[in-house]
Every structure is written in C-alpha cells, then in structure tokens.
Amino acid sequence: MSVKELDRDRLVWMYEQMLRIREFEERVKRTFIDHPGVIRGHTHLADGAEASIVGSIATIGPKDQFFATYRCHGYPLARGTDPKAMMAEIYGRKDGLCKGIGGSMHLADPSNGFLGTSGIVAAGIPHATGAAWAAQIRKQDQVVLCFFGDGASKQGAFSESLNIASLWKLPIVYVMENNGYNVHTRTEQEDANRANGEDLSVKAKAFSMPGVTIDGRDPVAVYETVGTAVARARSGEGPTLVESQMYRLSAHGNIIAPPGVPLHFPEHEAIEKFGAPEEYEAALQGDPVPAFRGRLVGDGTLSSDEADAIAARVRDEMQAAVTFGLDSPFPAVESALEFVYA
Amino acid sequence: MSHELPFIAAIDEAIRLEMERDDTVLYFGQNMATTENEPYVDAFGKDRVRVTPISETAEIGMAIGAAIAGYRPVVELYMAEFMLVAMDQVINEAPRFRAMSGGQVKVPLVLKAGFGFTAGWAGQHTGTIGALFMGVPGLKVVMPSTAADAKGLMATAIRDDNPVVYLHHYLLTLEHGEVPDGEYLVPFGEAAIRREGSDVTIVATGWTVDRALGAAETLAAEGIQAEVIDPRTLAPLDTQTILESVDKTGRLVLVDQATRHASVSTVIAGEVAEHGFSSLKAPIVQVTALDATIPYSEPLEAWVMPNEDKIVAAVQRVVGAAPVTA
Numbered sequence: 001m002s003v004k005e006l007d008r009d010r011l012v013w014m015y016e017q018m019l020r021i022r023e024f025e026e027r028v029k030r031t032f033i034d035h036p037g038v039i040r041g042h043t044h045l046a047d048g049a050e051a052s053i054v055g056s057i058a059t060i061g062p063k064d065q066f067f068a069t070y071r072c073h074g075y076p077l078a079r080g081t082d083p084k085a086m087m088a089e090i091y092g093r094k095d096g097l098c099k100g101i102g103g104s105m106h107l108a109d110p111s112n113g114f115l116g117t118s119g120i121v122a123a124g125i126p127h128a129t130g131a132a133w134a135a136q137i138r139k140q141d142q143v144v145l146c147f148f149g150d151g152a153s154k155q156g157a158f159s160e161s162l163n164i165a166s167l168w169k170l171p172i173v174y175v176m177e178n179n180g181y182n183v184h185t186r187t188e189q190e191d192a193n194r195a196n197g198e199d200l201s202v203k204a205k206a207f208s209m210p211g212v213t214i215d216g217r218d219p220v221a222v223y224e225t226v227g228t229a230v231a232r233a234r235s236g237e238g239p240t241l242v243e244s245q246m247y248r249l250s251a252h253g254n255i256i257a258p259p260g261v262p263l264h265f266p267e268h269e270a271i272e273k274f275g276a277p278e279e280y281e282a283a284l285q286g287d288p289v290p291a292f293r294g295r296l297v298g299d300g301t302l303s304s305d306e307a308d309a310i311a312a313r314v315r316d317e318m319q320a321a322v323t324f325g326l327d328s329p330f331p332a333v334e335s336a337l338e339f340v341y342a
Numbered sequence: 343m344s345h346e347l348p349f350i351a352a353i354d355e356a357i358r359l360e361m362e363r364d365d366t367v368l369y370f371g372q373n374m375a376t377t378e379n380e381p382y383v384d385a386f387g388k389d390r391v392r393v394t395p396i397s398e399t400a401e402i403g404m405a406i407g408a409a410i411a412g413y414r415p416v417v418e419l420y421m422a423e424f425m426l427v428a429m430d431q432v433i434n435e436a437p438r439f440r441a442m443s444g445g446q447v448k449v450p451l452v453l454k455a456g457f458g459f460t461a462g463w464a465g466q467h468t469g470t471i472g473a474l475f476m477g478v479p480g481l482k483v484v485m486p487s488t489a490a491d492a493k494g495l496m497a498t499a500i501r502d503d504n505p506v507v508y509l510h511h512y513l514l515t516l517e518h519g520e521v522p523d524g525e526y527l528v529p530f531g532e533a534a535i536r537r538e539g540s541d542v543t544i545v546a547t548g549w550t551v552d553r554a555l556g557a558a559e560t561l562a563a564e565g566i567q568a569e570v571i572d573p574r575t576l577a578p579l580d581t582q583t584i585l586e587s588v589d590k591t592g593r594l595v596l597v598d599q600a601t602r603h604a605s606v607s608t609v610i611a612g613e614v615a616e617h618g619f620s621s622l623k624a625p626i627v628q629v630t631a632l633d634a635t636i637p638y639s640e641p642l643e644a645w646v647m648p649n650e651d652k653i654v655a656a657v658q659r660v661v662g663a664a665p666v667t668a
Contacts, residue, residue, distance in 0.1 A: 065411065099444030108443035115410045116439050116447050123435055126403020133404060134411035137368075137389045160400035168392070339441045340479045342448035342503035 003059070003227035006220060011301055014058055014219050015292050016310050018050035021074040022289050023318040024083055025250075028073070028090060028104075032254060032264050035326065038091050039263065042256060043104040046074035048249035049177055051288035054078050055222025056145060056175050056244075059230045065113040065135070066145040067128040070105035072117045075147065081109045083317065084324035093328035100331045101339065121182075122148060122155030125174070129161040132172035132239075143233045144172045145226075150200055150243075151182030154190060159206070162241065166207040169238035173229040176200060176241065177216060179248040184269040204241035216244030217288040247283035344490075344520045352489040352521045353454070353510060356496035357416060359525060361386050367500055368408065371418030371454075372396055398428040405451045406436050406505075414450045414500060422457035422471050422509055436505035437480030448503045452496070458549055458599050459512040460636070460647060468636040468643070470548070470599040473606045475507045476577045482506045482530060483576040487551040489519030491574055494528025502530070511548040531578035535587070539567035542657050543587040545610055546597040547573060550648055554597050557653035566661055576606050584610060585618045592623035593660040597648055602630045624660040629653050 006014070025045040031038055046053060053074035060066070068075050073090075077083060081097065089096030090104045097107055105119035115131055118124045128146030135142035152158055153176055165172050178200055180187050188194045193202050204211025210232075214225045222244060229240035251272070254263045266272055270280040296302040302310075347355065361367045361382075370392040375383045382391045394401050398419070405415040419425060425432050432453065439449050458470045475483045482504055486492040492510060499506040536551060537558050546554035551572045558568040569587050573580055588594050594614055596607035607628040614626060632646040 067407070097444070098442060098446065101444050102442040106438075106442035108439075108446050110410070110443070110446050115407070116443050118435055118438075120430055120434060123403065123430060126400045126431070127407035127410070127435070129400065130404030130407025130409070130415075131411040132407075134408040134413050137413070157399045157403060160395070160397035161403070163395060164397065164400055164404070167395070339443075339445035342440050342445075342450070 003224055003231060006223060008301055010058070011296060014054050014223070015296055015302070016314065017054040017057070017078040018219065018289050018292060019311060019314045020083070020317065021050045021053060021077050022047055023314045024073060024077055024086070024321065027087070027318050027322050029250065029265050031322065036262055038326070039104070039254070040092065041103060042070075042253050043090060044071040044253040045250045046071055048179065048247050048283070048288070049074060049216070051219040051292065052175070052177055052216035052222050052244040052246055055219035056147070056226045058223050059227040060113075060143060060145060062113070063140060064143045064145070065115055065131055066147065067115055067124040067131065068117055068147040069121070069124060069149060069152070070117065070119040071149070072105070072107050076107055076109050076112065076114050079109070079112045079114060081112055081114065083321040087321040087325035088328040091325040091328070092330065093325060094331040095324070095328040099335060101335065122152035122157040124148065125152065125157050125161045128172060129165050129170060132165065132170035133168065135171050136168070141234055142171065143230050146172055146174045148174070148176060149182065150176055150178040150180070150187050150191070152176075153200060153203060162204070162207045162209065162239070165239040166209040169236060171233040171236070172239045173226060173233055174239060174241045175226060176243045178243050178245050181248065181252065181269060183252045184273050186274070199243055201241055201243040209239050209241060211241040211243065213243040213245060216246035217286055217291065219288070219292060246288070247286065249283065249287065344522045346518050347489050347521045349489045349492050349510070349514045349517045349519065352493040352519070353496050355521065356493040356526075357500070358382070358385065360497055360500040361390070364414065365390070366413045368413055368415040369418065370394055370415065371401065372420070374418055398424050399431055402428045402431040402453065403435065406431060406439070406449055409449045409451045410439060410447045416452040416454055416500060419453055419455040421459070421467055422455040423466055423469055425453060425455060425507070426471070432475065432507070433478050433481070437478050440480060440504070449505050450503045452499045452506045452508050454508045454510070456512045457509050460643060461512070462638060462640065462643065464638040465635040470631065471604065472507070472509050472547075472576050473598070473600050473604050473609065476579070476606065476609060478577075480504060481577065483509065484530065484574065485509045485511070485548050485576055486574060487511070487514065487548055487572050489517065490521050490526070491528050491534070493521050494526045495574065497525070498527045498530060501527070509548070513549045528574065530575045531580050533571050533573045533580035533583040535569065535583070536572050537568065537570040539569040540591055541567045542593040542595060542661055543569050543571060543584065543591045544595045544597060544653065544657065545571045545573060545584055545607075547576070547606055548599060550597045550599055553648065553650050554653055556650045557657065560650065560654050561657055566657060568657060573606070579606070579609070581610070581613045581617065584614065585621070588614055588618045589621040592621055594622065594626045595629060595653065595656045595660060596626065597629045597653055599631055599648060601633050602628065605630045624662070627656040627660055629656045
C-alpha cells in the first residue's frame, strides 16, 4: 500500500501548519490573561498534538471528511478553515464559524469536510462511522478520519463503532491520540491494556482490524502510518486503529469555575496533581514543533531564515485572528432561535 | 382512492414509497435484512438496507453521521425503551448539530420505535415514554393513532430535515384502517378532531384515542357530547386546535398512557392553563397511567392503565355530573 512521498513543499507545508496550530492555541490561551471574560466556558488546546494532527490531515484529499472532539481547533486549521472565523467563534461572535452559537467545542466546516463536533467523549466516533457508511454507499472513493482521545476508547460507543466498521469494511481510519491522560486521570489508572503494559492499539484485535502504535510527535511517521491506513480504507479493505502517542502541553482545559471566578489555564496535571514536574519537563524537551523545525533546518530542507519568515507570517496571521475576533460584534439575540430546526 | 391496511403495514408502505422516491433514504436496524429474500433488501439492496449488531449508540450515532453526510436514515429500533440505551445520541447529539454548527448542517433521520406493549411485556418494555423526548429543541416526536396517519406521518418524518422520533403503539399494530393510495403526507403540528362535541374536550394520544372515542359513546348516552382531539404529533404540538376546542366546551380532560409527570397531558395542561384560562369552566383533569413500573400480572397491568371507565369518570367530574372528591 503505497503512500505518496513527501516532497520539500509538502514538508514545509506541514511545518507551517504545525506552527499555525501552535500560534493559534497560544493566542487562545493568552486571551484568558489579555482579555479576561472574552472566552467563557471550557476550551481545550491542541498544543503538543500538532505533529499528529497535521500528519493525519496531510493524508486526505478535498473530498474526504473528518470528525474530532472538543479539542478540535487543530484539524480545521490544517484543513484550510479561516482562523479569523474560528477565533470569532471561540469568542462567541457573529462572524464566528458557527455564528457564535457553537463555541470552542463544537466547530464545524462542512465545506472543508469537517462535518461537526460533539463535545461528549466518544460520541463523535459513531458519527464518523455513519459518515463512512455514507461514503461507502456513495462510491466516490471517500475516506473518513475519526479523531478521538485515549479516554474515549473506554466508552461503549468506541467498541460498538469499531465492530460495525470492521464488519462492514467501512472506509474509515480511527486515529486515537493517546496523550496519557483523560482530564486528570492517567491512562494506566483507567485502561486495562495500559495497566498490563500493553499499547492501546491492541484493542483493534477485538474487532479483527489492524491496530498500530506510532510516535505521534513525528509528523512524517504519522503521515506514513495514517496514509497507509487511508489507502487501505480507500481500497475497500476496511478500517484501521492508529494509536498516536504524544503529550498534551497544556492542562486539559481552562479551569471549570462558576461565574465570578476568573477563568485561566492551570499548570499541567503532571505538575498540579501528580507531583511529576520532571515528566512535564521531558515532554517539553520533546515538543514536536521546535523538533520538526530543527529537523528541517538540520537536513537543509529549510534555512533558518526561511523558518523565521514562516514564523513571522504565522504570528501575524494569528494575531489578526485575535483582532478580528475581538472586533466582531455579538450575534443578534434572536439568532438563538434561528437554527433550531432545518 | 384508498385501500384497507393494518396499521403496521401502513407504516411499511410509507417507508417503501419514500425509499423508491429518494435513494438517499436508508433503513437499518437489528434483526432485519439478514437474508436476500427480505422485501426491503430485495427492493433496495444491501447498501441501503442493513442489519446491525445490538448497538443502539452506534446505530443512532451512525444515523446522525450519515444524515450530516447527506443521507436520510430510518433506524428500526423496535421498542422505544431501546432509545434509552442511546439517550445521549437521541437527545444531546442529533438535535444539537444544526444549532451548534450555526445552521451549516442538518440531521434528517427517523427513529422508528414501538411503544406501550401492554400485553404482559412487563416493567421495561411497556412504557409510554414519548413525552421524555418533548421539549428538546430540534427534535420532533410523532405518535399516530390510525393507519392512515401512520403512513402519512412516516412519509412526512422521512422528508423532514430534522431528527424525528416516530412512535407507533404496539396495540394498534393490527388495527385496520383506510389508507390513501400512493404518496400521502400528514403534516406535523396539526391535531385531528376525531369526534365533534360541545360539552367537553378530550385530548388523547396513541392507543388511548380509541378509548376516548369509546368513552364518548358512553357519555353521549348520558347526554354529554365530547369532542375528541388527537394531537398526532407531540412535538410540534398543536395547542391552537386544543385551545379553540376548550374555548367552545370550557372543559378539558387529557388522556395519556404515560405516567403522570412524564406525560404529554401535563404539558398540554400547562399550555391551556396559561393560554386558555378564561375559557375554562372546570379544572383540567388528567387520566394517565398510575405511577408504577408496569407490572407483569395481567389484572395489575390493566389496573394501572387508563381505560374507558376512567375517562368517563373524569368527564363526569368536569361536567359536574359526579360528586367532587378530594
């Protein structure tokens, strides 16, 4: 099953997308400090997951589709969704991607194959599986990517969906981003496979589908593995479970607090809860974004001037997204009733 | 022209006609389509008609995904209680996507489920739980009581671009009725006046509509003319027709097979108390199941259910023909 090789342009594109995600998420996080009260509720950041997100999105084409989780900002950015509309959505504004009605956890861009987001853990897995059934009927060689976290793999929805996908040989790839935590529970505290020293990809065996574990911090490895799974799905051979291992560099999300308590991002659970700052330090050392920059500059794919130019361009782009979001007005209150029914 | 059909066949006829008319309509669920010889598989093939494992969360979740992706799935759930297994997908997923996406997607799907299996099916299979799905913005709930409406409401449900909970009462399964030939659509949000009368309004749902009509005959012999209204759809609910009737009669009895506080009766009572207060000449009376898990033993099962006698007694209360009790 061959996967199209990554040429220089594609590698540089991947680096830029990873940086765009990082810069966007940094600004979401900074909004809590610079503009308190602008982001309400709960937002979840993808810093640390960039390599896995971009490596996966790089494998699909314009007709393909994907579903994600409440931690959904990275995928549409790599897919080409406008970050201004995304930031405005996170700020609850009229010019938001979903007109301010969805918010951070429920982004959707169906024109780019991003069919919508449930914030309920694992609920999107059957949604993606249904879209894959639709793709199978439609016979236009479409594939669906289904992103979810390791925490979701203990929900019944996960088992039910993978069973059907394998049984029906649906054109879907299940990309499980294992960042070692479900909120502030460590994977080995809740997963029998992990607790017994096994990788989570062994779950695939229960459904007689291939399962593979990869280093989700290496965008090329992700691209090659997910790309192979996509080719398999597209050829009608059925689904694959890819366990993409990584580390989440921010806390699960901003604090949950009643109104009146200023929202902010706490330290990562490794530091705050588990007293393991060295674990977090090690994760920072392995940060996929500077690592990929180092690799591309190191092997001559990019000069450091070119890398700096990309960084400057991305910073400007994401700063403009913040400004756009802040300048966008709130929607008319009546729009709350506008999209209840189709 | 029309032809006579049992209720259950009328539903099938609607699904079949819609699947013939629109090849994006899918029909799937447990224990169906397991052989080539089944009529739906034969007619529409194995892409569109499939058997699923016992996996309600995946079945309903997949219906949502397929609907967002451009298809129109009908999920065969058999029994309403099986929706409870996947309550998140029914209440907090399917009806939310249109709003949360700012109108970018729609979720046209039908959840077809029997209910009220009042025939010894006991505590977990006999519920009348339709009202649990009311009040969920984005979700529609329909409950036909005649074969014609069973066909027309299913056709409308399939063509509706929203998620629809389609509930068909088990005891009506073999009830025959005249069903219009060919394409037949019954609109949502339009109650049917099954019997005209000027002394009392009786609103009844599902299987209780015929009980209310039976009670109306008994009452007519006592000189009380009851108007019997069948809402046909719980969401959207046609409160206008009910209010107009109460304005005429001044008296309202609500009949539902659900338990009292999980009943559409309670919702209607609230609407009439607020919007039709000045029409009322007597308190609103509800005739619902008693608050118990439905027992298996036959006399107990019958005792907890609404029936004609209870409806007659309720009407006698509101027209003042019976002593007022505490």
